[in-house]
Amino acid sequence: MSDALPGSLVGPVEIVGAGLIGTSIALACRRAGLEVLLTDSSDDHLRTASGLGAGRATTPDDRPQLVVVAVPPDHLGAQIARALAGGAVVTDVGSVKVGPLAAVAGVPGVERYVGGHPMAGSERSGPLAASSALFDGRPWAVTPHPGSTPEAVALVEALALLCGAVPVRLTPDEHDLAVARTSHLPHLLAALAAGALADAPADHLALSGQGVRDVTRVAAGDPALYGQIVAANAHAVGALLTGVRERLDAVIEALAGGDRAGVEAVLSEGVSGTRAIPGKHGGPTRPTGTVFVAVPDHPGELARLFADAGASEVNIEDVRIDHDPGRPVGLVELTVDEDRAEHLLTSLESKGWVTHR
Amino acid sequence: MSDALPGSLVGPVEIVGAGLIGTSIALACRRAGLEVLLTDSSDDHLRTASGLGAGRATTPDDRPQLVVVAVPPDHLGAQIARALAGGAVVTDVGSVKVGPLAAVAGVPGVERYVGGHPMAGSERSGPLAASSALFDGRPWAVTPHPGSTPEAVALVEALALLCGAVPVRLTPDEHDLAVARTSHLPHLLAALAAGALADAPADHLALSGQGVRDVTRVAAGDPALYGQIVAANAHAVGALLTGVRERLDAVIEALAGGDRAGVEAVLSEGVSGTRAIPGKHGGPTRPTGTVFVAVPDHPGELARLFADAGASEVNIEDVRIDHDPGRPVGLVELTVDEDRAEHLLTSLESKGWVTHR
Structure with a gap:
């Protein structure tokens, strides 16, 4: 346990469940120089996560400052209760928040539990898919219950910030x-x-x-x-x-x-x-315009397009490549500020691209 | 009327309704050197479309080879019937096909009618949004009825091909x-x-x-x-x-x-x-992998990313920019062949990009 200021995350941080999310949090903590302890029922996951530099296996003498429970939904309640027994602040990363809280409602130390839910994931799973960058700029719901101590809440918000995420505080019900x-x-x-x-x-x-x-x-x-x-x-x-x-x-x-x-x-x-739905960067949705560009479907053409678009000094808000059912030409849809779309179109056409809006 | 081979599209082509779709077809026909006649209840649309080089206003003496009816759904039946009276082959571009056919079922010359539906559009409407490239590589449903003549079907498929689209033949019901x-x-x-x-x-x-x-x-x-x-x-x-x-x-x-x-x-x-759902280019869906890259949200950064990705010789199948609620960094998601994802990731990291899968 640390004697740092309340809410100051100094570690050690124990990660229970070294899957995609748990290992990614572990890597973010290591990046910040914190000591990380890893617990997993799978020795394979544990070895893989350790091998990636995510931390070392937990030992009985360890006294983590914060425990992050990152196990499948069905096991959250039991693992949160187990972690609370150790005296640390405890959070989890489950996709729902009312159920796990109900499961630990009567457990001693529940005032040290604050739920969490980072809004990030991947099509892949397991520690090998983990990345310290997984949470960059993503919302991270932090869901205190009425009994949660302010120190516990501050510590969990500090974890979200350390991972590069944006904490969004909600009650478990609201979440x-x-x-x-x-x-x-x-x-x-x-x-x-x-x-x-x-x-x-x-x-x-x-x-x-x-x-x-x-x-x-x-x-x-x-x-x-x-x-x-x-x-x-x-x-x-x-x-x-x-x-x-x-x-x-x-x-x-x-x-x-x-x-x-x-x-x-x-x-x-x-x-x-x-x-x-909030717009990019959390602000109100700005009016956007679209420019379509026909692009041959082989390496290097997108690079040429973006070099030409970049030279036009128009910031591209979104890109999608339309799947073309008939031929090896992609239709690329560039979304930009509405009042910049015409300039981008003219600029690309002057460089020989076939475009339309 | 032309004396060319059956199914050979030589014009003139009359476009009824000079909106986005009609004017785009007109521009594609002009690009191919065909004479184009324009009909619209709005003089403004007519002048705009003519001004864009999409054709000239129809006169009573004109004898088009093919009439393309591109009016709102509620007016399709009446305009198809009117066009059939002139003796030409007639198609339309309506989003549904059974209703318009039923509306002209008993009309003399209905054997010259073949429905059509180009699967293309834009967030904008009107002739100013038109482009001869609008249909490039898009499916274009061609929907003959049992009485349609083979020559009429061939002419409408020729129009779809001339516009760069991929004809997909279906009955009106199936469509x-x-x-x-x-x-x-x-x-x-x-x-x-x-x-x-x-x-x-x-x-x-x-x-x-x-x-x-x-x-x-x-x-x-x-x-x-x-x-x-x-x-x-x-x-x-x-x-x-x-x-x-x-x-x-x-x-x-x-x-x-x-x-x-x-x-x-x-x-x-x-x-x-x-x-x-069919994959890109109409083939079976291939297994793809995703690489996420953190990209500063200002002009030129995407160009740098795609230049680096292009240098890795990996073909990018799809791109999306994840809207980041908290900060001026975009998370760009690159979709590539599954067995090329790891190479792309390594290659981008070697150039200093922060990536994960």
């Missing part, structure tokens, strides 16, 4: 409602949209454009993991799904009855929702 | 089922996901990540236009929505009853659906 809306509901609706494609004829799917690819992308995630996450937030997700079913019924009825205004009402709600 | 699945259903589900965000507190929305942005992006589209499109395909969309409601009910019930297998079943269907 679970928030991720139900911003993560679990979109995931389930994406899965329903994708599910409708599963048995479609190939020549129907040939008409797939960027829209359906975007809507369904997240639905490619591991069903067992997302099933566990969604089930752990069943109450909040269920309430939202019931609301969605009501609006879905309204659309079905409006379509059947030729009531175009009823369809438009649901579409208009959707427009409002897309405008509510 | 409407296909776009119901690949466009209208995803759009409505995206609107429902987005609608659930409309009244969410700002600190909940602060947890929004790339997933929810992707799922909801298309829901930002004009509700009046999409309402018209979806309503015109009410039967096919309604049937799919009814199927979605059944699966939604199953998820709600599974969540309420703690039946995790029931939730996973729907998520697994979603995974199958994402795998059914």
Whole structure:
């Protein structure tokens, strides 16, 4: 235990669960010079994480200042309780927050527990996929309960900052409602949209454009993991799904009855929702314009495009490469400030690019 | 009328409706050296399109070889019938195909009508947004009815090819089922996901990540236009929505009853659906890997990144810039062939980039 100022993270930090998230936090702590202790039921994970420089295996005499529980949802409650028994401040990185808190509600020392949820991940898992940069600029929900001590809260926020993340303080209830809306509901609706494609004829799917690819992308995630996450937030997700079913019924009825205004009402709600999502860097969404550029699909062409775009002094807010079903030319979509789009287009055309807006 | 070989597109081509799509087709025809005649109820649109070099205003003596009807869905039937009366081959570019065909079923000359639907668009509308490159590499549904003559079908496919698109032949019924699945259903589900965000507190929305942005992006589209499109395909969309409601009910019930297998079943269907979408260039989806790179958010940095990536001789399949809520650093996600990802990562790190997978 340290005798540093309250809220000052000096270590050691114990990581329970050396998977993708746990090992990434460990690497970020090591980068900051903290001592890191690693605990995992898998000796393989432990050896791999140690080998990556993420820390050393925990021994019985270790007295960590902070324990980070990074185990699958089903094991969070037990591991948080075990960690609290050691006297340290304890946080976790679970995707839902009400359940784990309920599991440790009566445990001695629960005032030292503050939930957490870094909004970062990867298509890969395990310590080999870990990176100290995983959390750079990402939101990191910090979810104290009413009994959490201010010192414990400060320590967990310090961990988020040390990892390069942006702490967002919410109650556990609010957090679970928030991720139900911003993560679990979109995931389930994406899965329903994708599910409708599963048995479609190939020549129907040939008409797939960027829209359906975007809507369904997240639905490619591991069903067992997302099933566990969604089930752990069943109450909040269920309430939202019931609301969605009501609006879905309204659309079905409006379509059947030729009531175009009823369809438009649901579409208009959707427009409002897309405008509510915060823009880049957390600010309000700025008006953007799009420039499309045809780019031959081989190495080096994107570099040439971005060199030419860079020379135009226009900051590119977003890029996507449209998947071209018929030929080896990519259509690259550049999103820029609305009032800079025309300048970028003119500038690229002057360098021989085929563009349009 | 021309005396060229059947199916050979020699013009003149009349474009009825000089909006984004009509004017873009006109420009592509002019690029190929064809004479183009323009018809529009708006003198402004006509003057603008002519001024862009898209063609000249139609006169009563003109005898086009092919008429392309590019008007809003509500006016398709009447304009197709009017065009058929002139003796030319007629196509349209409407987003649904059964309705317009039904509207002209008994019209003399209907054997000269072949529906069409180029899968391209823009966030902008009107002739000023037009480009001869709009259709490059995009699918273009060509939807003959049983009475369509082979010559008419060949002429419409020739138009799609001339515009740089990839003709995909479907019956009108099949087309409407296909776009119901690949466009209208995803759009409505995206609107429902987005609608659930409309009244969410700002600190909940602060947890929004790339997933929810992707799922909801298309829901930002004009509700009046999409309402018209979806309503015109009410039967096919309604049937799919009814199927979605059944699966939604199953998820709600599974969540309420703690039946995790029931939730996973729907998520697994979603995974199958994402795998059914054809990959880049129409081929099967290849396994891809992702490399994340932290990039300062100012002009020129992306150019430097792509120059370095290009030097690594790895072909970049997709790019996205993750919107970073907290700071002026973008996280760029590069998608490449799975077996090239590690090489790209190592190569970028050797040039000083902070990367992870």
